[in-house]
Each structure stands twice: as C-alpha cells, then as structure tokens.
Amino acid sequence: MDKPDILTxxxxxxxxxxNFKPRGAIAFFLLLVLLGMIFWYGIYFLMLERV
Amino acid sequence: MNISKSLKRLIYxxxxxxxxxLTIGIYHGLMQTIFRAGxxxxxxxxxxDYYQGLTLHGVINAVVLTxxxxxxxxxxTITFYLKKExxxxxxxxxxxxxxxxxVMAAWAMLAGKASVLYTFYPPLKAHPLFYLGAAxxxxxxxxxxxxxxxxxxAWKKENPQTKTxxxxxxxxxxxxxxxxxxxxxxxxxLVLLLPWAMGWKATVNVTLARTLxxxxxxxxxxxxxxxxxxxxxxxxxxxxGGKLFSDLAGRISLFLFxxxxxxxxxxxxxSDPSISRGIKMFQxxxxxxxxxxxxxxxxxLAASLEYAxxxxxxxxxxxxxxxxxxxxxxxxxxxxxxxxxxxxxxGGLTGIVNASGVLNAVVHNTAWxxxxxxxxxxxxxxxxxxxxxxxxxxxLSGKPVFLPRVNVIIPYLWVIGILIFSxxxxxxxxIGEPRRTNLGMTYLNPKxxxxxxxxxxxxxxxxxxxxxxxxxxxxxxxxxxGTMLRKKTAPGVLDFPVTEALHDxxxxxxxxxxxxxxLIMGIVILLAYIxxxxxxxxxxxxxxxxxxxxxxxxxxxxxxxxx
Amino acid sequence: xxxxxxxxxxxxxxTGGVLALFIFSIxxxxxxxxxxxxxxxxxxxxxEPKVLQLDEKTFQVYAVAQMWQFQPYQIxxxxxxxxxxxxxxxxxxxxxxxxxxxxxxxxIYGNINKTTVKFEKxxxxxxxxxxxxGVGHQAMQAEVIVNEVSIK
Numbered sequence: 001m002d003k004p005d006i007l008t009x010x011x012x013x014x015x016x017x018x019n020f021k022p023r024g025a026i027a028f029f030l031l032l033v034l035l036g037m038i039f040w041y042g043i044y045f046l047m048l049e050r051v
Numbered sequence: 052m053n054i055s056k057s058l059k060r061l062i063y064x065x066x067x068x069x070x071x072x073l074t075i076g077i078y079h080g081l082m083q084t085i086f087r088a089g090x091x092x093x094x095x096x097x098x099x100d101y102y103q104g105l106t107l108h109g110v111i112n113a114v115v116l117t118x119x120x121x122x123x124x125x126x127x128t129i130t131f132y133l134k135k136e137x138x139x140x141x142x143x144x145x146x147x148x149x150x151x152x153x154v155m156a157a158w159a160m161l162a163g164k165a166s167v168l169y170t171f172y173p174p175l176k177a178h179p180l181f182y183l184g185a186a187x188x189x190x191x192x193x194x195x196x197x198x199x200x201x202x203x204x205a206w207k208k209e210n211p212q213t214k215t216x217x218x219x220x221x222x223x224x225x226x227x228x229x230x231x232x233x234x235x236x237x238x239x240x241l242v243l244l245l246p247w248a249m250g251w252k253a254t255v256n257v258t259l260a261r262t263l264x265x266x267x268x269x270x271x272x273x274x275x276x277x278x279x280x281x282x283x284x285x286x287x288x289x290x291x292g293g294k295l296f297s298d299l300a301g302r303i304s305l306f307l308f309x310x311x312x313x314x315x316x317x318x319x320x321x322s323d324p325s326i327s328r329g330i331k332m333f334q335x336x337x338x339x340x341x342x343x344x345x346x347x348x349x350x351x352l353a354a355s356l357e358y359a360x361x362x363x364x365x366x367x368x369x370x371x372x373x374x375x376x377x378x379x380x381x382x383x384x385x386x387x388x389x390x391x392x393x394x395x396x397x398g399g400l401t402g403i404v405n406a407s408g409v410l411n412a413v414v415h416n417t418a419w420x421x422x423x424x425x426x427x428x429x430x431x432x433x434x435x436x437x438x439x440x441x442x443x444x445x446x447l448s449g450k451p452v453f454l455p456r457v458n459v460i461i462p463y464l465w466v467i468g469i470l471i472f473s474x475x476x477x478x479x480x481x482i483g484e485p486r487r488t489n490l491g492m493t494y495l496n497p498k499x500x501x502x503x504x505x506x507x508x509x510x511x512x513x514x515x516x517x518x519x520x521x522x523x524x525x526x527x528x529x530x531x532x533g534t535m536l537r538k539k540t541a542p543g544v545l546d547f548p549v550t551e552a553l554h555d556x557x558x559x560x561x562x563x564x565x566x567x568x569x570l571i572m573g574i575v576i577l578l579a580y581i582x583x584x585x586x587x588x589x590x591x592x593x594x595x596x597x598x599x600x601x602x603x604x605x606x607x608x609x610x611x612x613x614x
Numbered sequence: 615x616x617x618x619x620x621x622x623x624x625x626x627x628x629t630g631g632v633l634a635l636f637i638f639s640i641x642x643x644x645x646x647x648x649x650x651x652x653x654x655x656x657x658x659x660x661x662e663p664k665v666l667q668l669d670e671k672t673f674q675v676y677a678v679a680q681m682w683q684f685q686p687y688q689i690x691x692x693x694x695x696x697x698x699x700x701x702x703x704x705x706x707x708x709x710x711x712x713x714x715x716x717x718x719x720x721x722i723y724g725n726i727n728k729t730t731v732k733f734e735k736x737x738x739x740x741x742x743x744x745x746x747x748g749v750g751h752q753a754m755q756a757e758v759i760v761n762e763v764s765i766k
Contacts, residue, residue, distance in 0.1 A: 017553060343630070347622065
C-alpha cells in the first residue's frame with residue numbers, strides 16, 4: 001500500500017500545532033523590551049542631567 | 052444564541068447612550084487642541100469654556116462611555132458563555148441608576164456648574180448634582196455583578212470540572228476590581244465631598260480625598276482595559292485565523308490584575324505632600340507588578356498571531372505580521388483590536404516610565420501624561436469599545452454594517468492620528484508644556500508676556516493628530532448611526548467568535564477559582580493602603596473650605612463666619 | 615504552573631529581570647540626592663512667602679501658591695546655590711513645576727511639600743502651575759533667576 005508523502009487535513013493540522021514554536025513572538029517580545037528600555041533610560045538620563 | 056427582547060433592548064440603550072454622548076466628548080477633544088495650539092486666544096468658544104469642555108471630555112469619554120460599555124459587554128459575555136441571562140429587573144435597575152446619574156452630572160457640567168475636571172480634586176467645588184450623579188452612575192454599574200456572580204455560582208455547581216470560560220473569568224475579575232475600588236470614591240463623594248458641597252460641612256481634608264480618589268483612579272484604568280483584554284484573548288486569535296497560544300497565560304494575567312490593580316494608586320500622588328516616601332516606593336514597586344500581566348499578554352498574543360500568520364503561509368521570523376487580515380471588511384473587529392494593540396505598545400511602555408518613582412518628576416502633569424493615556428484609554432480601550440459596540444449592535448439587530456469598506460479603515464486612521472497627537476504631547480511634556488491648561492490664552496499667545504515659542508511645534512503636532520482622530524471618529528459615527536438606520540437582513544443573535552486554545556491545557560483548580568486570589572488581593576490592599584490612609588489622616592493640617600473656579604475667595608457656608 | 619509553556623515562563627523571567635534593572639537604576643538615582651518629595655508636618659509659618667538666605671549659597675524659599683499666582687513671584691539667587699523649596703497652597707490644589715530641574719510638586723491646602731534643588735547654571739527658570747486651579751490657571755507662572763557669580 002502506498003504511504004502518502006504529504007499529510008492532509010486534520011493530521012496536517014495536528015503536525016502544524018505540534019511543531020509550532022513561537023520564535024517570532026520571542027523576537028517581537030525582545031524588541032518590545034528593547035524599545036521599553038530605550039524609552040525608560042532616555043527619560044532616566046534626562047532626569048539625571050537635570051539634577 | 053437567541054436572547055430575550057428585553058436584554059437586546061437593554062444592550063442597545065447601554066451602547067447607544069454613551070455613543071451619542073461621545074459626539075460631545077470628541078468635539079471637546081478637538082477643541083482643546085485648537086485652544087492649546089493658540090489657534091484661538093479665548094477662554095471659551097460657542098459659549099463653552101475650555102475647562103468646562105475638558106471636564107465634559109474626561110467624564111463622557113473616560114467614565115460614562117467606559118462604564119456603560121463594560122456593563123453591556125459584561126451582560127453579553129456572561130449570557131453567551133454561561134447560557135443564562137442576567138436577572139431582568141436587576142439589570143434594568145442598574146441601567147436607570149446609571150442613566151439618571153449621567154443626566155444629573157451632564158446637566159451640572161453643561162450648565163457650567165461643574166468645571167472641575169473628571170478628577171474633581173477638592174477644594175475646587177462642583178454643584179452637588181455632579182457628585183450625586185457620579186455616585187449614581189457608579190453604584191448603578193455595581194449592580195449587575197451580583198446577578199452575574201449568582202449565575203456563575205449556579206453554573207459552577209452544575210459544571211464542577213469544566214474550566215470557567217476565560218471571558219467569564221475576565222468579566223468577574225473586572226467587576227470585582229471595580230466594586231472594590233469604587234468603594235473608596237463612593238466614600239469620598241458621599242461622605243467627604245457632598246456634605247461639604249452642600250454647605251453642611253465647613254472643611255475637607257484634601258489629601259484624604261485625593262488618596263481615596265486614586266485608590267479608585269488607578270484601578271479604573273484596568274476596569275477600562277480588561278474588556279479589551281477579554282477580546283484579545285478570546286476573539287482576536289480566531290479572527291486572525293489562529294488559536295490562542297496559552298489559555299492558562301490568560302488566566303494568570305487576569306488573576307494578577309485582580310491582585311495588583313488596586314494597591315498602586317499612590318503612584319498618582321508621587322508629587323503630593325504628606326504621603327510618606329516609603330509608601331510611595333512600595334506602591335511604585337507594586338505597580339511594576341501590575342506591568343507583568345501586560346507583558347505576558349503581549350507575548351501570548353504575538354504567539355497567537357504568529358500561529359495565524361504561519362498558518363497563512365508566512366516563513367520569516369517576523370513575517371507573520373504581514374499575513375494578518377488587516378483590511379478584511381468582513382472581519383472588521385480584527386482591525387479595531389489590532390489598532391489598539393499597536394497603540395498599546397507605546398502606551399504601556401510610557402506607563403512604566405510614569406510608575407518609576409523619581410522619573411515621575413520629569414513627566415507628572417506635563418503634556419506627556421495625556422500623551423501617554425491617549426495611547427491606552429484612547430487606544431486599545433476606545434477602539435475595542437467602538438468596534439465591539441458596532442459588532443454587538445449589528446449582530447443583535449440583524450442589520451448589516453453600513454459602509455463596511457470605510458469601517459475597516461477607521462481604526463488605522465485613528466492609530467495614525469493618535470501617534471501624531473501623542474508625539475506632540477510627549478515631546479511638549481518633556482520640555483515643560485503643562486497639561487490641563489488653556490495655553491492659547493497665554494503660553495501660546497505671541498502677544499502675551501508668557502509666550503513660550505518652544506511649545507508651538509508640539510501643540511501644532513497635537514492639533515494635526517487631533518484633526519485626523521476627529522475625522523476617524525466622524526466616520527465611525529456615520530457607520531454606527533448609519534447601521535442603525537438600515538433594514539434588518541438576518542435574525543438578530545448574540546454571537547461571538549470563540550477562539551480555540553492551541554494546547555489542550557487541563558483545568559488547574561488554582562486558576563479556576565476566585566477565593567484564594569480574593570484573599571491575597573485583600574491582604575495586599577490592606578498592606579499598601581492602611582499606611583497611606585494613616586498618612587492622609589494624620590499628617591495634614593487644617594481642612595479646606597470650598598472654592599469655585601472663578602473665585603479666589605472661598606464660599607461662605609452656614610458654619611464659617613465672615614471675619 | 616506545570617502546564618505553562620516554557621516560552622511563557624521565559625517571558626515572565628525576562629520581564630522580571632528588566633523590571634529589577636529599572637528598580638536598581640531608580641535606587642541609584644535616588645542615592646544621587648534626587649529624591650521624591652519629603653513629608654513635612656504642617657505649620658502655618660509656611661503660609662508667609664519669603665526667601666531666607668542661610669549662607670552664601672544656601673537658601674530657603676517659602677513658596678505659596680494661590681489663585682492665580684505664586685509668591686514670591688521672582689527669586690534671585692547666585693549660580694551654584696542650593697535651595698530648599700517649601701510649598702503650600704492658600705486655596706485649591708496647584709502644581710509647582712520647574713521642568714529643567716526635576717522639581718515637580720503639588721501644592722495642597724493644609725499640607726507642606728518640600729524639595730531641594732541645586733542651581734548650577736545661570737539662567738531664568740520658570741515655575742509653572744500645571745494642575746488646574748480655576749479660570750486664571752494659564753497665567754500662573756513665576757521665575758527663579760539664577761545670576762552669574764562674577765569673578766572678583
């Protein structure tokens with residue numbers, strides 16, 4: 001009996017779900033934190049300058 | 052799901068009244084930027100004074116709109132997910148109290164007798180009906196919680212092993228926060244301010260009043276935000292074509308909000324006297340705590356959107372952002388929700404600056420502040436309110452949306468407007484531009500000795516942004532009221548897109564029960580606020596007599612004698 | 615928490631780490647003599663606006679905010695002075711903001727607020743009211759004039 005090379009339908013979905021790793025979301029999150037630190041330290045050094 | 056005519060009508064009124072009043076709120080928003088940019092150099096325009104308009108803008112947009120919506124959306128989520136309608140006369144009683152209160156407060160503001168801004172700090176005094184109206188609006192909005200809690204307890208008895216739907220957790224958490232925090236402002240209004248405003252009490256402890264207000268005032272912003280979060284967790288991933296990355300993360304976030312929304316109010320009082328440094332720093336630390344659930348949410352939503360984008364074929368690391376249904380008019384709610392998230396990136400991050408103790412001195416009460424909060428309350432909160440109002444109305448009435456292709460771009464116009472507007476305000480704030488000030492009369496009047504040319508570009512940017520925002524709002528009013536005038540083409544039903552979770556997470560009892568969290572919430576509030584209230588009671592000197600905005604001489608009451 | 619995805623846990627960890635960094639930075643800044651306003655018991659002596667010179671470079675200013683002016687309206691000091699501001703209000707809540715120097719206080723009836731500032735650079739520093747206080751709020755501004763110290 002031939003085994004299909006490509007998965008179809010629900011098995012494909014299950015494989016997609018199992019293999020899904022949120023790498024992009026981690027990258028987005030790190031960028032978000034970076035942006036936050038830029039804002040925060042921007043104001044921080046402005047404050048220190050004014051002391 | 053089919054719902055009763057009574058509940059449909061209730062929701063229509065609870066959406067329709069604030070959206071109608073919003074026209075006044077938006078008008079005054081635009082007017083402020085016109086006054087502030089020095090386009091006009093007057094104290095009032097069209098018989099409406101700047102500070103009166105500012106009060107109307109804050110109260111309508113930030114209190115009336117948000118409270119009515121939260122109640123209507125709460126009714127909808129409880130009914131949809133628990134399959135039982137809230138108690139009929141309890142819900143209508145709530146509506147009437149809120150509406151009578153709103154009418155009283157609206158009268159006081161429109162009559163020029165309550166130009167005290169939505170924070171109504173004493174010793175500035177408003178007409179007693181303003182305070183009474185505010186109290187009724189708030190008490191009215193409590194009432195549905197009790198009916199919902201009843202429905203939930205019954206549901207739990209019948210479904211002991213089923214996870215409480217996330218939207219239900221969100222609604223109950225939200226209104227618990229609301230009930231707890233409004234106790235303080237209800238006390239402030241009914242015990243401290245109303246008798247004083249009526250002349251029965253001669254003085255008021257200003258610091259105590261402010262501390263009570265901010266016990267309420269910070270939690271208020273989570274009351275605004277949590278309905279949007281419910282939509283982000285339970286609706287957004289489905290609309291994007293994906294699944295929720297972690298349902299558990301949503302629950303953890305909601306319970307963290309329950310813990311940390313209230314005991315942080317003193318961060319609005321960093322520059323106040325009589326509250327000790329220790330308490331300010333402790334509550335500042337707790338404020339960092341309340342930032343955590345938002346970061347969890349940011350990641351979880353990004354992961355959910357990444358799932359959706361990858362499913363639609365994205366291959367690169369951040370490419371999933373490009374594969375989302377931004378302009379799909381049949382899923383316009385996605386546009387309203389994603390628009391809010393884009394703004395919340397900036398709104399949330401600037402909020403952390405505000406919470407950071409000594410950094411607060413750079414930004415407090417400058418234009419930076421409204422710059423920040425227009426990227427939060429006028430960002431995810433506002434967009435989710437108007438988007439969901441349209442969605443609920445259209446679904447319940449069976450009327451198709453009017454001008455759907457215009458509708459789907461409204462959120463993006465709004466986002467562009469706010470970004471320009473808030474850039475102007477934030478920049479202005481960093482160079483000393485004050486908030487809550489009619490700049491056009493002095494600081495932005497070239498003929499005045501106080502003219503400050505540095506604030507010309509910043510106020511101009513704000514004006515430009517506001518014009519775009521007003522245009523977007525106008526389009527929304529056309530779409531919403533246009534939809535109301537359309538003919539019904541489908542049966543009117545209550546229906547929400549329901550997002551599936553990616554991982555089939557087991558029910559964890561700790562994150563599916565309220566009691567332990569309520570207990571911790573109570574303990575943290577006591578730890579954070581008992582010292583603050585002791586400070587506010589012990590440290591100040593004499594209380595203050597009432598003053599009206601136009602008169603430096605305090606009002607004489609029956610108990611104060613003229614010297 | 616055992617079923618919480620590992621990337622969620624990483625996220626909570628990163629968030630906690632960054633917030634801790636901010637906390638340490640704040641503590642450092644506070645060590646640099648840049649604190650939150652101090653807590654002072656009420657005394658009606660502070661209702662009399664005045665400028666007291668304690669020595670060549672040390673001043674105390676009793677600043678009183680009222681509808682709609684600050685008193686004293688103009689404060690003259692030499693560059694390099696250290697000033698203690700004691701701030702209160704005779705009526706409604708006012709703001710007291712010297713934006714170039716991180717001075718950001720609320721003036722409240724029946725309460726005394728205090729902060730200390732060092733004015734190194736000569737110039738005119740505006741004190742702006744930035745809390746709504748009635749119809750004259752937008753005209754409420756005073757100034758600190760920091761004069762160059764002449765070399766003898």
